Amino acid sequence: MINELLLMNGYGLYVWSSFIFTVLCFISLYYIIKTHLVKEQNKFKIKYSHLTEEEIETVKKQETYREILDFNNISKI
Amino acid sequence: MVMKNLFKLNKISLRAQKYIFILFIIVLSVGLLEALILSPADYKQSESVRIMYVHVPSAWTSVGIFSLIAFLSLGQMVFKNKYFSTIAKSLAPSGLIFNIIALVTGAIWGKPTWGTWWAWDARITSMLILCIFYILYILSWRVLEDKNNVEKITSIISILGLINLPIIKFSVEWWATLHQPASISISGSSIHSSMLLPLFIMTAAFVLFSFLIFLMKYNTELIKIKNKGLDRI
Numbered sequence: 001m002i003n004e005l006l007l008m009n010g011y012g013l014y015v016w017s018s019f020i021f022t023v024l025c026f027i028s029l030y031y032i033i034k035t036h037l038v039k040e041q042n043k044f045k046i047k048y049s050h051l052t053e054e055e056i057e058t059v060k061k062q063e064t065y066r067e068i069l070d071f072n073n074i075s076k077i
Numbered sequence: 078m079v080m081k082n083l084f085k086l087n088k089i090s091l092r093a094q095k096y097i098f099i100l101f102i103i104v105l106s107v108g109l110l111e112a113l114i115l116s117p118a119d120y121k122q123s124e125s126v127r128i129m130y131v132h133v134p135s136a137w138t139s140v141g142i143f144s145l146i147a148f149l150s151l152g153q154m155v156f157k158n159k160y161f162s163t164i165a166k167s168l169a170p171s172g173l174i175f176n177i178i179a180l181v182t183g184a185i186w187g188k189p190t191w192g193t194w195w196a197w198d199a200r201i202t203s204m205l206i207l208c209i210f211y212i213l214y215i216l217s218w219r220v221l222e223d224k225n226n227v228e229k230i231t232s233i234i235s236i237l238g239l240i241n242l243p244i245i246k247f248s249v250e251w252w253a254t255l256h257q258p259a260s261i262s263i264s265g266s267s268i269h270s271s272m273l274l275p276l277f278i279m280t281a282a283f284v285l286f287s288f289l290i291f292l293m294k295y296n297t298e299l300i301k302i303k304n305k306g307l308d309r310i
Contacts, residue, residue: 005114008124014189015127018182019113022131026286029174033293040300047307059307 094292101285108282111275119272126272128186134280136179136204138287140245142172143207146214147239150232162228165235166218167294171287173211180204191255199248200256203241210238 008015051059112130119126146165153161183201184194195201214234221227249258260267268276 008127009118011123011125011127011189014125014185015113018128018131018185019109021181021185022135022178025174025178029170029290033170033290033297037293037297037300040297040304043304044300044307047304051307 094289094296097285097289097292101282101289104278104285105282108275108278111278116272116275117269122190125186125189128182129272130275130279132179132182132186133276134283135175135182137280138283139172139175139179139204139207139211140242142168142175142287143211143235143238144242146172147235147242150235153228154232154236159228162231163298164291164295166231167291167298168287169211169215169218170294171290173208173215175283175287176204176208176211180208187255196255198255199252200245200254203245203248206241207238207245210234210241214238 006012006016048056048059108130112127116127116130118124146168149161149165149168152158153165180201183204187196188194214231217227217231217234221230246259248254249256261273266273
């Protein structure tokens with residue numbers, strides 16, 4: 001059964017290489033996009049931590065910024 | 078106003094990512110089980126037909142994403158709305174990766190079926206041209222720095238690329254090609270339901286993956302905009 005699945009009537013090399021290539025592409029793209037996302041999140045955190053009290057108040061008044069501040073709590077994939 | 082709209086979508090997308098990721102894993106697992114084990118072998122192509130379950134959905138998704146990018150770029154040009162270009166830019170990476178998967182798995186499928194890895198056949202060449210358009214589109218966003226220029230240039234690239242899409246679709250009818258004609262059309266399908274089911278499940282998984290990547294990329298773009306905004310405070 002396992003041999004049949006692996007060999008696939010002589011086409012195993014072609015079939016498995018296609019599926020493995022696809023999965024590897026998925027993992028690579030996911031990893032690259034995730035890395036960029038985390039990098040930008042960290043940049044935002046660093047910049048935010050350097051703001052003065054007054055600047056933080058200004059930022060917090062804006063809805064768009066509040067959502068990014070929530071980002072770390074929501075995006076955990 | 079535009080920025081407010083951008084971030085409304087951001088709020089939804091942040092929550093959606095987690096659920097789409099879980100759904101993608103479930104659909105992909107079912108799709109792989111169907112494609113590799115449960116679906117039957119073809120009477121002519123034998124087990125090599127299973128390559129279809131990654132090759133065809135990736136080609137469909139890639140062409141579909143480029144159409145979306147082109148129409149969003151048209152929208153951006155007409156309505157001057159940055160909303161469209163940010164969405165289009167975020168769609169491009171998954172479109173490119175599906176295009177590459179379609180080309181590579183097509184070459185792998187070609188070897189046992191046609192006896193060659195590559196042929197300068199109309200369908201395959203037009204898919205390669207689509208890949209070049211994707212690369213040009215993504216590179217333009219990376220290389221060009223002037224925001225107004227980059228939006229114009231990427232829009233022109235995607236609209237020019239749109240001309241290639243009907244060529245991809247009808248190439249198998251217009252020219253004598255190695256590639257087989259479409260097996261699925263609006264009028265029906267020549268593929269048996271036992272093979273159609275895994276094909277559609279895998280397509281659903283690929284669409285979910287591209288949607289997940291789109292959301293992640295979209296959020297990255299929004300945070301980039303806000304990082305620039307923090308510099309100005």
